[in-house]
Amino acid sequence: MVSFTPKTSVPFFAEIEMERFTGLDYYRVDELYTDEERLVRNTVRDFVDAEVLPIIEAHHRQGTFPLALIPRLGELGVLGANLQGYGCPGITEVAYGLIMQELERGDSGLRSFASVQGALVMFPIRAFGTEAQKIGWLPRLARGEKVGCFGLTEPDYGSDPGGMVTKAVRRGDHYILNGSKLWITNGTISDVAVVWARTDEGIRGFLVEKGMPGFTAREIEGKFSLRASVTSELIFQDCRIPRENLLPGTAQGLKAAFACLNQARYGIAWGAVGAAMTCYDVALKYAKTRVQFGRPIAGFQLVQQKLVYMLTEITKAQLLCLRLGQLKQAEHVHHTQVSLAKMNNVDKAREIARLAREILGAAGIVDEYPVIRHMLNLETLYTYEGTHDIHTLVLGQDITDLSAFA
Ligand code: TGC
Ligand code: FAD
Secondary structure (H helix, E strand, C coil): CCCCCCCCCCCCHHHHCCCCCCCCCCCCCCHHHHHHHHHHHHHHHHHHHHHHHHHHHHHHCCCCCCHHHHHHHHHHHCCCCCCCCCCCCCCHHHHHHHHHHHHHCCCCCHHHHHHHHHHHHHHHHHCCCCHHHHHHHHHHHHHHCCCCCCCCEEEECCCCCCCCCCEEEEEEEEEEEEEEEEEEEEEECCCCCEEEECCCCCEEEEECCCCCCCCEEEEECCCCCCCCCCCCEEEEEEEEEEEHHHHHHHHHHHHHHHHHHHHHHHHHHHHHHHHHHHHHHHHHHHHHHHHEECCCCCHHHHHHHHHHEEEEEEHHHHHHHHHHHHHHHCCCCCHHHHHHHHHHHHHHHHHHHHHHHHCHHHHHHHCCCHHHHHHHHHHHHCCCCCCCCHHHHHHHHHCCCCCCCC
């Protein structure tokens, strides 16, 4: 790794982090969680502090995902944790959200791994799969013995997945799949891909397994965001898929795919808060110790304004997440409510990361501090799982009854 000599007298992140992260809870939201939810949160928080933070900057620099953490995530029971049965613990939606928050306090790539595995692979198998598919995949995915990915986006169809050209044609007891999927998290490290394709019966979901003839994956290089995450292209050339690998419950076409997106967007809304909490925490500590013009920069009104804005938006986002979690737990959540939380929390976290970067001055552009990493990662959150603009239009349609898409 490249060595770097700091030019500032302020303690670097490793030193600042000597103090255990105790959390940012201005409105005592902690009191609104159950004991079990707090226990889950604290367990994952300790895991992130002990096993993620010490290694994540190196992975970010090298552009690698920390594969060794996958079995640990399985041991901790965080993969598909809000699902019931088949080796999944069925914890509350709020506890699940807190897991996402803590993982993303470490890195968005780690939360993305868990989101894709749980919300975009295990969820569709649980919701739309056959009994054999559930028994065959879910316990192994939950333990982290197997890895999955989700292929919806195509080179020419991102925000508009309904236009997809990937096609599966029935041939006796097989389907023949042709096409490609782009920007697929976990693609090259996956044992199974949930792939959405056009068929004679509309858009359906398939389980495409590693090694199936005609299926290849390649890693996308050159990312400046989500570097500690695997992002891939999936290519299908006359790929033969046994009929039993069709997810039968996906007869609702894109609505089934959208149901998966809601699960992942829910996790992202919580995760973004974790990234913002780290940025605020580092910026506050830095501002209290960095001295300019003879006093800590935290004493300047303009710096205080930034810190107060960060605190206010994090507090609002925490409350939004909690209420969304309660609605989801009661099965009373509408997908537009998930859109609002994803849109708002990511937008605010992105702004908070930029403000934290500003407060750190030049030190904000080096990875001795986690701020620049989170700032860059949040560009991906702003785009994937529905861009900020798309969620704005989803909400616009909901309140006006007028679609901006049609
Ligand atoms: P549209 O005509 O608007 O809707 C068709 C039907 O579906 C319903 N619907 C939903 N239902 C449940 N949940 C949702 N989120 C839903 N969104 C729409 C809708 O009510 C309608 O129902 P009905 O009964 O009237 O027929 O469909 P459209 O094709 O025009 O799509 C509109 C749009 C733009 C909202 C949709 O295509 C969209 O969400 N685009 C964004 C694409 C996206 O989010 N891709 C994500 C790819 S996966 C990913 O990024 C993983 S990142 C890794 C990680 O998570 O960490
Ligand atoms: P486009 O749809 O081409 O949009 C480009 C711009 O146009 C955006 O600013 C958008 O907001 C704007 N725009 C588009 N339509 C409209 C409109 N109607 N009105 C106003 N503005 C509009 N996908 C998967 O399927 N699985 C994954 O695991 C996955 N992981 C990802 C990981 C990473 C790191 C990234 C970056 C992406 C990932 N994606 C994944 C893809 C992601 O979901 C898409 O990038 C996203 O849906 C946007 O599509 P696009 O990039 O093609 O942008």
